[in-house]
Amino acid sequence: MPNNRTPSLLIAPEVLSAAVAILDDEGLDGFTVRAIAKRANVAPMAIYNHFGGVNGVIEELWNRGFEMLRVAITRHSGDVEGDFLSAGLAYRRFALENRGLYRIMFLQTFRNFEPSPASAQLAAGAFQALVAIVERCQEAGLFVHSRPSDAAQVIWASCHGYVALDMHSVNFASDADDAYLMLLETLRRGLR
Amino acid sequence: MPNNRTPSLLIAPEVLSAAVAILDDEGLDGFTVRAIAKRANVAPMAIYNHFGGVNGVIEELWNRGFEMLRVAITRHSGDVEGDFLSAGLAYRRFALENRGLYRIMFLQTFRNFEPSPASAQLAAGAFQALVAIVERCQEAGLFVHSRPSDAAQVIWASCHGYVALDMHSVNFASDADDAYLMLLETLRRGLR
DNA sequence: ACTCCTATAGAACGATGTTCCATTACAGTA
DNA sequence: TACTGTAATGGAACATCGTTCTATAGGAGT
Numbered sequence: 001m002p003n004n005r006t007p008s009l010l011i012a013p014e015v016l017s018a019a020v021a022i023l024d025d026e027g028l029d030g031f032t033v034r035a036i037a038k039r040a041n042v043a044p045m046a047i048y049n050h051f052g053g054v055n056g057v058i059e060e061l062w063n064r065g066f067e068m069l070r071v072a073i074t075r076h077s078g079d080v081e082g083d084f085l086s087a088g089l090a091y092r093r094f095a096l097e098n099r100g101l102y103r104i105m106f107l108q109t110f111r112n113f114e115p116s117p118a119s120a121q122l123a124a125g126a127f128q129a130l131v132a133i134v135e136r137c138q139e140a141g142l143f144v145h146s147r148p149s150d151a152a153q154v155i156w157a158s159c160h161g162y163v164a165l166d167m168h169s170v171n172f173a174s175d176a177d178d179a180y181l182m183l184l185e186t187l188r189r190g191l192r
Numbered sequence: 193m194p195n196n197r198t199p200s201l202l203i204a205p206e207v208l209s210a211a212v213a214i215l216d217d218e219g220l221d222g223f224t225v226r227a228i229a230k231r232a233n234v235a236p237m238a239i240y241n242h243f244g245g246v247n248g249v250i251e252e253l254w255n256r257g258f259e260m261l262r263v264a265i266t267r268h269s270g271d272v273e274g275d276f277l278s279a280g281l282a283y284r285r286f287a288l289e290n291r292g293l294y295r296i297m298f299l300q301t302f303r304n305f306e307p308s309p310a311s312a313q314l315a316a317g318a319f320q321a322l323v324a325i326v327e328r329c330q331e332a333g334l335f336v337h338s339r340p341s342d343a344a345q346v347i348w349a350s351c352h353g354y355v356a357l358d359m360h361s362v363n364f365a366s367d368a369d370d371a372y373l374m375l376l377e378t379l380r381r382g383l384r
Numbered sequence: 385a386c387t388c389c390t391a392t393a394g395a396a397c398g399a400t401g402t403t404c405c406a407t408t409a410c411a412g413t414a
Numbered sequence: 415t416a417c418t419g420t421a422a423t424g425g426a427a428c429a430t431c432g433t434t435c436t437a438t439a440g441g442a443g444t
Contacts, residue, residue: 005409005422028301033401043423045403054401106360108301109220127364146374153365154354154375161353162346168298172319173345182338183346190382197391197440225432235392237434246432 006042012050014040016064019057023100028108058104058113063122065101069094070126075133080140081188083133088159088184095163107164130156143191155187198234204242206232208256211249215292220300250296250305255314257293261286262318267325272332273380275325280351280376287355299356322348335383347379 006014018040022030033054037044051057072094075083095102104110105123115123131152137143143151162183165171173179198206210232214222225246229236243249264286267275287294296302297315307315323344329335335343354375357363365371 147366150365150371150374153363153371154378157354157357158350160357162349164356165349165352171345173342174339179342179345182342186346186382190378
């Protein structure tokens with residue numbers, strides 16, 4: 001559709017933000033090569049030249065999502081207990097404010113998308129931010145001493161599960177925010 | 193493909209078991225109208241005549257899945273604590289043994305599939321089986337007295353999250369089975 | 385043996401991801 | 415200013431997707 005051609009350096013950013021916008025606005029139904037290109041004011045071919053196809057776009061969004069998530073949940077203050085609760089709240093906030101990205105990262109087995117080893121490494125990096133918090137909770141005597149990665153997996157699973165059901169509108173709790181706080185409290189008490 | 197026509201009464205069962213088989217074997221890539229019909233030894237049109245399209249098949253699988261899940265986690269013995277742990281283990285077992293169904297029920301926002309009110313009711317029925325267990329745990333003094341549905345939502349979210357990450361091969365725990373037991377223990381202690 | 389229901393095969397439509405290709409706009413250089 | 419080469423564009427084309435329509439014919443009940 002574009003009357004004027006887009007400068008090369010702008011194509012990738014335009015495509016990525018268009019992809020996120022479509023994912024947030026219309027969900028996966030609208031997430032097509034032609035639709036993304038149209039919204040980015042770019043030729044469909046640009047997606048192949050710059051990303052090697054729609055999976056390349058997904059991979060780039062995955063990478064950005066996990067990097068954002070890592071930053072969002074990283075905590076390092078003196079108050080380890082506060083860090084734990086604050087990181088837990090930040091996790092859900094990230095998911096709700098970036099539904100499109102979260103779907104790519106966790107909820108959706110996309111067409112044929114399999115994250116590359118480098119992308120999987122990025123996801124592991126985000127997980128490490130949580131492990132670090134768990135380790136400091138253990139050192140402070142707040143958590144029982146088990147393998148930090150085991151406790152982190154339990155915490156991550158719980159938070160992810162809550163968010164995932166929430167996004168599917170499967171939440172029977174009286175108040176969604178309060179129930180999530182109850183979840184974090186339950187984890188804190190249960191891991192002691 | 194079928195040389196002989198399939199009796200009307202057999203078409204629906206054949207289509208449903210073929211759909212489950214494809215979902216388990218090949219995942220969603222192979223889940224197409226034509227592939228299901230071929231595997232069921234039935235004409236593609238039969239799926240429209242009997243289910244009104246692929247979404248009708250998905251809805252029927254959803255219904256069966258939640259009915260199976262409800263049966264799987266229903267417990268009612270004298271040992272309420274045992275019931276809680278046993279139901280938690282049964283939840284994960286159901287998911288791992290019925291990956292195809294579980295994906296339809298929770299992991300996948302399918303094409304345009306939205307469960308009908310009746311189907312949503314069935315899902316709520318499975319949730320009620322969990323609420324009943326929580327209520328008996330509260331009466332026995334095992335759990336703190338909050339709204340049973342809130343505690344049930346927390347439990348369900350945690351179990352679902354663990355299973356979901358597991359299915360995405362996102363599990364950093366040293367032993368997947370042990371970590372799930374740790375999750376159930378954490379919930380039991382944390383809800384007291 | 386006849387009739388009616390319906391399962392079947394096949395063409396067709398729009399939309400999907402993807403590839404190929406000719407055109408041409410634009411930036412850097414002479 | 416004129417030229418040249420990179421690459422963004424538009425469009426055709428392919429297989430496959432869900433879906434609809436139609437004509438044919440198989441099989442059960444009378």
